[in-house]
Structures are given as structure tokens and as C-alpha cells.
Amino acid sequence: MGRFKAVIFDAYGTLLRNDDLMLVPRQMVADHGLSARIDEVWRAWSDLYFEATQLGPFRTLREIETQILPRVLRRFDVTADAAPYVELFFQVTTTIELYPETLDVLNALGHVRTAILSNADHEHVAAWNVALPVDFILISEAVRAYKPHRLVFQRALDQLGLEPHEVLHVGDSDVDDVKGAKEAGLSVAWVNRDGRARRSDVPPPDFELRDLRQVPRLLRRE
Numbered sequence: 619m620g621r622f623k624a625v626i627f628d629a630y631g632t633l634l635r636n637d638d639l640m641l642v643p644r645q646m647v648a649d650h651g652l653s654a655r656i657d658e659v660w661r662a663w664s665d666l667y668f669e670a671t672q673l674g675p676f677r678t679l680r681e682i683e684t685q686i687l688p689r690v691l692r693r694f695d696v697t698a699d700a701a702p703y704v705e706l707f708f709q710v711t712t713t714i715e716l717y718p719e720t721l722d723v724l725n726a727l728g729h730v731r732t733a734i735l736s737n738a739d740h741e742h743v744a745a746w747n748v749a750l751p752v753d754f755i756l757i758s759e760a761v762r763a764y765k766p767h768r769l770v771f772q773r774a775l776d777q778l779g780l781e782p783h784e785v786l787h788v789g790d791s792d793v794d795d796v797k798g799a800k801e802a803g804l805s806v807a808w809v810n811r812d813g814r815a816r817r818s819d820v821p822p823p824d825f826e827l828r829d830l831r832q833v834p835r836l837l838r839r840e
Contacts, residue, residue, distance in 0.1 A: 622805070622837055624753075624778050625727060628765075628789030629736035632809050632830070633724075633750070635715045642687075642706050650696045663690045668793070671737065671764035678759050679739045683707050711738075712745035723830040724751050730837060735774050735787070737764045737794065753778075765791070766798025775802075788833060792820040807836060 630636040643659035646652065652659070666686040670677070677685070687700035687707075724732060732752040736742075739759045756774050763769045775782060782803030789795025790809045797820045799806045808816075808823035809830065816822070825836055 621784065622730060622786045623780055623784045624731040624733065624786075625833065625837070626733045626735050626771075626774055626778075626785060626787045626799075626804075627724075627752070628787075628791065628795050628809075629734050629738065629755075630711070631790035631811075632788060632795075633716065633720045633734065634746075635717060636711065638710045638713075639707075641710055642703055645706060646691065646694075646696070646703060650691075650694070650698065652694050652696070654694050659690065659694065662693050663687070666690060671758075672767070676762040679737070680704070680708065680741070708741070712742055714746055714748070716748060717830065719829055719831045721751070723833055726834040727837070731778060733774055733778065735765065735770060765794040766801065768798070768802045771799055771802035771804060775804075786824075786836070788827075788830070792816045796820050796823045807833065 627633050640656065640660065643656050643663060646659055647654065647656050663686070666689055667682065670682045670686055683704045687703045691698060691700055734750065734752050734755040736755070736757050738757040740757065743755060743757055754777060756777065758764045758770065761770050761773045771787070775785060778785065783805070785804050786807060787795060787799035787804045788807045788809060789799070790811065792808065792814070796806050796808050796816070800821045806823045807825040807827055809827050811828060827833070
């Protein structure tokens with residue numbers, strides 16, 4: 619066996635599709651006839667979300683979305699109730715679909731331990747309607763911190779009983795997954811399905827993949 623004794627996977631955008639998140643800003647633009655582009659609303663929402671997840675005290679994603687989505691609306695001069703968009707966010711993120719290769723790849727890793735590390739609430743995991751063959755699932759609500767915070771990765775390492783150099787983290791976010799895992803001392807495979815550019819403050823990943831199918835081959839190469 620190679621130097622990696624375990625693989626930790628991100629969930630959304632890595633194992634689970636989350637393309638439909640754009641429905642939230644798209645609905646805001648449609649409902650209120652905004653002149654702003656959908657990607658402008660998305661960026662405002664994303665920036666507030668990231669800021670909120672990195673500030674203490676810890677709040678669940680439901681609490682965060684309940685606080686930031688009204689701020690997104692106000693930024694575009696809308697005073698309407700944001701509650702429908704909070705519910706749409708949870709409707710989208712609790713209705714999951716696996717990427718086509720997900721189960722085959724997880725099942726192919728029988729010789730190494732596997733785990734999922736996700737910025738998610740308990741209500742998200744409760745809604746996942748598929749049995750994922752991993753040793754454990756660790757979410758932000760349980761850790762009371764969000765990736766890229768080092769504590770999240772450390773908690774996973776503690777549960778695995780392994781050192782950072784023994785674990786490969788696989789995820790799609792350049793900040794949450796690549797930067798977070800590298801700062802915690804793990805090797806990282808960045809799943810960059812759509813060829814995005816990496817942000818300038820994010821260190822290079824150890825591997826860059828177009829999908830998960832290369833993960834078993836990476837481990838065999840080690």
C-alpha cells in the first residue's frame with residue numbers, strides 16, 4: 619500500500635452534485651426584476667456566506683442563511699422577506715444526486731479508509747437518500763467549525779487516528795478544500811471539473827483532477 623492510509627472527501631461538488639445552487643440567485647433576480655446579473659447576486663451571497671462561516675460564535679448553515687440572505691436582498695434594494703430563499707437553499711441542498719462515478723470510486727477504495735468532511739447541517743445529512751460506503755461522515759455542525767478552519771481537518775484526523783501526511787483530501791473548493799487541507803498538513807487532490815482558475819492566495823494542490831475516476835489510480839501510484 620502507498621503512503622496514504624485514508625482518503626477524506628468533500629461532499630457537495632465532489633461526491634454530490636450541487637449545480638442547482640444557482641437557483642437561489644436566479645429566483646431572486648426573477649422575483650424582483652433585478653437589473654443585476656445572476657452571477658453578481660451569487661457573488662454577493664458567496665462573499666457573505668464565507669465571511670459568516672469564518673466568524674465566531676459558530677452558527678449552523680440555517681442560522682447563517684437566515685441572517686445573510688436578507689442582506690443580499692437589501693444590497694440590491696429589495697426589502698422582501700428572505701424566508702422563501704432560505705427554504706429554497708435547503709430544498710436544493712437536501713435533494714442530492716451523486717456524480718456518475720461516485721459509488722464506483724468509493725467502492726474501489728476498499729484497501730484504504732474513507733471519510734466525508736462537509737460544511738453541512740445535520741438536516742442535510744439526514745436527507746441524503748443514498749448509503750455512501752465510507753467509514754464516517756463528519757459535518758461542520760458536529761465540529762462547530764467550517765472548512766477551511768484547521769479544526770475541521772484535525773477532528774477528521776483524530777477520528778482516523780492518523781497523521782496529516784498519511785491522509786489525502788479530495789475536494790472541489792480551492793479555498794475550503796485545497797487551502798484548508800494544505801494548511802492542516804494534508805495532501806490534496808483538487809477536483810476541478812470545469813477548469814476554473816485557482817485563486818491567487820490558494821497554494822497549488824498536489825494533484826488536479828477533472829473527476830473522481832483518477833483517485834484510485836493516484837493511490838496505486840503512491
